[in-house]
Amino acid sequence: MVQEHIASSSPAIKRRAVIAFLGAAAAARPLAALAQAKQYRIGFLSPTDFAPGSVPGRLADGVLAQLGASGYVLGTNLAVEKRGAETHLDRLPDLVQELVAAKISVIVAASYPAAAAAKQGAGSTPIVISGAGDPEKTGLVATLARPGGNLTGFSDVATELAPKRLGLLKEAVPGLRRVAMLWNANDPGMTTRYESTAAAAKVLGLAVQPLGVREPDDFGEAFAAMERDTPDGLFMVADVLTTLNRKRVYDFAAEHRIPAIYERDTFARDGGLMSYGPDPTETIERVAGLVDRILKGASPADLPVERPTRFRFVINLKTAKALGLTIPAGVLATADEVIE
Secondary structure, three states, X not given: OHHHHHHOOOHXXXXXXXXXXXXXXXXHHHHHHHHHOOOEEEXXXXXXXXXOOOHHHHHHHHHHHHHHXXXXXEOOOEEEEEEEOOOOHHHHHHHHHHHHHOOOOEEEEEOHHHHHHHHHHOOOOOEEEEOOOOOOOOOOOOOOOOOOOOEEEEOOOHXXXXXXXXXXXXXXXXXXXXXXXXXXXXXXXXXXXXXXXXXXXXXXXXXXXXEEEXXXXXXXXXXXXXXXXXXXXXXXXXXXXXXXXXXXXXXXXXXXXXXXXXXXXXXXXXXXXXXXXXXXXXXXHHHHHHHHHHHOXXXXXXXXXXOOOOEEEEEEHHHHHHHOOOOOHHHHHHOOEEEO
């Protein structure tokens, strides 16, 4: 009908009609292409929830933002499923099965418990891990260079960071001789972090007071142990359990004037004395990059576990003043961020 109408019209009308027809056809092609585009499904898995500002929440939002900048559009060629265990780790295997049933293209697992559950139950679904400790030491991958299987991700390089963290604490507290170390003894990923840090402490000539906790009630026992034998400093390994109880640790350290160093910048901003660890922005960028490569056809087995190259040292001077601690000028000068 359109062609017949054009044929019976004047030359000017014919030209206008043909231009309009071709324009409409050209506009329709991108819409048709989008409608036919493959839709990828990303599953995020965490032992907690994805509340705004939380570590899993920042990871998920950041990865999606990075993928958006690379051309992925939510609702068009990208769909998202989030599963959080609300601290009930026994729920993780069932949540993995929910993601598998949703035909997820790749699972982003935040923490060692989430990574271990995904590795055990996700079958051949590709997995990208973050915040899971040393994946080689915990057996998540064969080697960092050649992970094998269906899992790759981002390592926290705790073995290399441990001497730096303790060295910064020692510079800030010249009289440091004995360090209490608080970690979740039920988490193999965090236990390897503790072991690496304890080994580094011995090299630096520091005595270690090990304080493994397994549940919230254990913090009272850990605090009592420090009251009986007060350490010169404190190092806390960050995981679900210690993060959820961090305020109790800040309050205890403040009351007993114990200088402490943490692994994440959020802890220093939140009331802790200082922190040193991988730049969270880089972590998100690298995790998103791995997800993108997997969606484009790369095999996790062939993608080396990536390592951080940027680190942030944050000092909270408000906390230092409350502790009665004067941070040496040389230490302040090396900080990436000083909270007044």
